[in-house]
Amino acid sequence: MATRRTFLKLTAAAASLATPSIASAQASGRVVVAGGGFGGATAARTLKALEPKLDVTLVEPNATFTACPFSNNVLADLREISQQQFGYDGVKKAGVTLAQTSATAVDASAKTVTLADGNKLSYDRLVMSPGIDINWGALPGYDEAAAEKMPHAWKAGAQTVLLRQQLQAMDDGGLVVISSPANPFRCPPGPYERASLIAYWLKIWKPKSKLLILDSKDTFSKQRLFQNGWAELYQGMIEWVPLSQGGKVTSVDPSTLTFVTDFARHKAAVGNVIPPQKAGTIAQQAGVADRTGWCPVEPVAFESTLRPGIHVIGDSAIMGGMPKSAFAANAQAKVCAAAIVELLAGRKPVDPILINTCYSLVAADYGISVAGVYRPDKGVLTDIPGAGGTSPLEVVGGFRGQEALYASSWFKTITTEVFG
Amino acid sequence: MKHRLLLPALASVLSLASVVAGGAVRAADTAPPGASSCTGCHAAQRIPDSVIPRIAGRKASDIVQFMREYRSGAWPSTVMGRIAKGFDDQQIDAIAAWFAAQPE
Numbered sequence: 001m002a003t004r005r006t007f008l009k010l011t012a013a014a015a016s017l018a019t020p021s022i023a024s025a026q027a028s029g030r031v032v033v034a035g036g037g038f039g040g041a042t043a044a045r046t047l048k049a050l051e052p053k054l055d056v057t058l059v060e061p062n063a064t065f066t067a068c069p070f071s072n073n074v075l076a077d078l079r080e081i082s083q084q085q086f087g088y089d090g091v092k093k094a095g096v097t098l099a100q101t102s103a104t105a106v107d108a109s110a111k112t113v114t115l116a117d118g119n120k121l122s123y124d125r126l127v128m129s130p131g132i133d134i135n136w137g138a139l140p141g142y143d144e145a146a147a148e149k150m151p152h153a154w155k156a157g158a159q160t161v162l163l164r165q166q167l168q169a170m171d172d173g174g175l176v177v178i179s180s181p182a183n184p185f186r187c188p189p190g191p192y193e194r195a196s197l198i199a200y201w202l203k204i205w206k207p208k209s210k211l212l213i214l215d216s217k218d219t220f221s222k223q224r225l226f227q228n229g230w231a232e233l234y235q236g237m238i239e240w241v242p243l244s245q246g247g248k249v250t251s252v253d254p255s256t257l258t259f260v261t262d263f264a265r266h267k268a269a270v271g272n273v274i275p276p277q278k279a280g281t282i283a284q285q286a287g288v289a290d291r292t293g294w295c296p297v298e299p300v301a302f303e304s305t306l307r308p309g310i311h312v313i314g315d316s317a318i319m320g321g322m323p324k325s326a327f328a329a330n331a332q333a334k335v336c337a338a339a340i341v342e343l344l345a346g347r348k349p350v351d352p353i354l355i356n357t358c359y360s361l362v363a364a365d366y367g368i369s370v371a372g373v374y375r376p377d378k379g380v381l382t383d384i385p386g387a388g389g390t391s392p393l394e395v396v397g398g399f400r401g402q403e404a405l406y407a408s409s410w411f412k413t414i415t416t417e418v419f420g
Numbered sequence: 421m422k423h424r425l426l427l428p429a430l431a432s433v434l435s436l437a438s439v440v441a442g443g444a445v446r447a448a449d450t451a452p453p454g455a456s457s458c459t460g461c462h463a464a465q466r467i468p469d470s471v472i473p474r475i476a477g478r479k480a481s482d483i484v485q486f487m488r489e490y491r492s493g494a495w496p497s498t499v500m501g502r503i504a505k506g507f508d509d510q511q512i513d514a515i516a517a518w519f520a521a522q523p524e
Contacts, residue, residue, distance in 0.1 A: 020507070042495060046456075330460050331457040332458060334457070334459075335456060335457075338450065338456065351453065351507070352453050352454075353457070353511070355454065355460070355503055355506070356457075357460070357461065357499055357503070369499050370501055371502045372504025372506075373454075373503060373505070386505050387502060388506065389502050397499060405471045406461075406499070409461070409467070410460070410461050410472065412467050412469065413460065413461055413462075413470055414460050416467055417460070417463060417464070
């Protein structure tokens with residue numbers, strides 16, 4: 001017969017049995033996040049939101065982040081660069097400690113990050129979201145000095161402003177040349193959105209000008225949508241030279257703004273070199289980048305397959321089917337943060353599902369998109385069959401206008417989520 | 421009086437047991453797979469001038485209905501049809517329940 005006393009004993013026994021799991025159910029510990037872009041800032045905030053007890057430090061040298069999405073609008077005079085810039089007050093208010101300096105070394109076995117200001121941070125888990133660095137040396141003739149003559153503008157900021165200044169100073173009738181690299185690189189539709197928006201601006205202000213895209217690929221993201229848009233809006237203004245027709249740029253000469261291919265030399269009035277890229281330098285130093293220059297990770301918590309305890313997200317990571325985009329970095333960061341909370345609490349994270357949506361503008365009010373839904377499959381993030389894809393080629397009514405509106409709404413939303 | 425004191429303790433032991441018995445011990449407030457990606461466009465907070473509808477705090481049945489109709493094409497969309505096709509009924513139900521429970 002169960003008396004009150006025996007019942008209490010049972011309850012106490014159950015409680016004491018349960019105690020270890022209650023204790024381990026709460027994540028505690030120290031997480032360092034290196035890199036304050038869409039990936040890193042999202043990861044830091046999400047970690048703090050999911051588990052306020054965590055000690056989260058974001059290491060980022062810049063006081064202001066300059067966003068790449070919509071920076072092609074700056075080239076077309078549709079936005080100011082200041083509208084691309086965001087501070088870290090919101091991140092700090094969310095309880096994240098900001099170390100405004102750069103990470104200079106990572107010791108994966110000692111679990112420490114050395115900072116440029118001399119401090120050393122220890123961590124239980126490290127999230128690296130360093131973005132891209134230009135792979136200087138991969139394109140003969142193209143170095144930091146050359147980028148002042150032939151800007152890449154593939155990291156938004158001073159380079160974006162420089163390219164805009166060059167476009168504005170160009171005589172009507174000039175030739176703008178854009179070179180586009182082989183895969184993989186940041187923002188696969190970006191070079192073609194850039195060509196579109198520069199053509200949009202040229203058509204208004206310098207209509208005798210032409211734009212040439214020299215490509216190291218034979219196909220590109222949203223290709224038919226872009227090409228249909230170009231035929232519709234910029235007839236005869238944009239010429240695209242694919243790899244198979246000699247589009248691969250083998251060297252550049254910044255003194256004459258010349259792009260050299262195996263077949264021709266193209267002298268530009270304005271030259272935009274979108275160069276080969278690699279994971280941010282700190283990733284190489286930390287030992288999380290492989291021989292490709294990018295960082296292999298497992299597909300559930302995005303932990304490095306080379307250095308345990310270090311998670312890599314965003315453009316620097318090899319994410320299977322997911323492209324290198326701000327949307328993807330933000331989605332990966334939220335999944336990574338949730339997984340780290342689980343791991344620190346001694347639990348196994350469940351398999352995630354991630355979404356990516358990338359909008360591009362063909363004109364100010366003409367938007368197109370590509371989307372994908374991803375899950376881990378055989379060790380890599382893989383497209384879920386039947387889902388995703390691009391905007392339809394044939395549309396009625398205000399479809400393209402609606403996607404342009406969704407594009408700007410997305411930018412407002414994501415920048416508020418990350419930096420607001 | 422005594423019974424009232426006992427009941428919460430019993431309830432908490434039982435609920436703990438059921439969570440353990442369920443397989444993985446997980447925090448109750450963990451977002452289901454896929455949900456965290458949604459807020460990239462569908463903000464948790466109000467965004468001035470955004471034309472993208474908020475879904476936090478909407479009725480779960482409404483979210484489920486929209487997702488199913490996006491998926492089948494019965495309700496027209498720009499991008500949501502392509503995204504909804506990545507989710508089965510159970511996953512949609514879980515995501516809908518999650519957003520319905522978020523503050524509006």
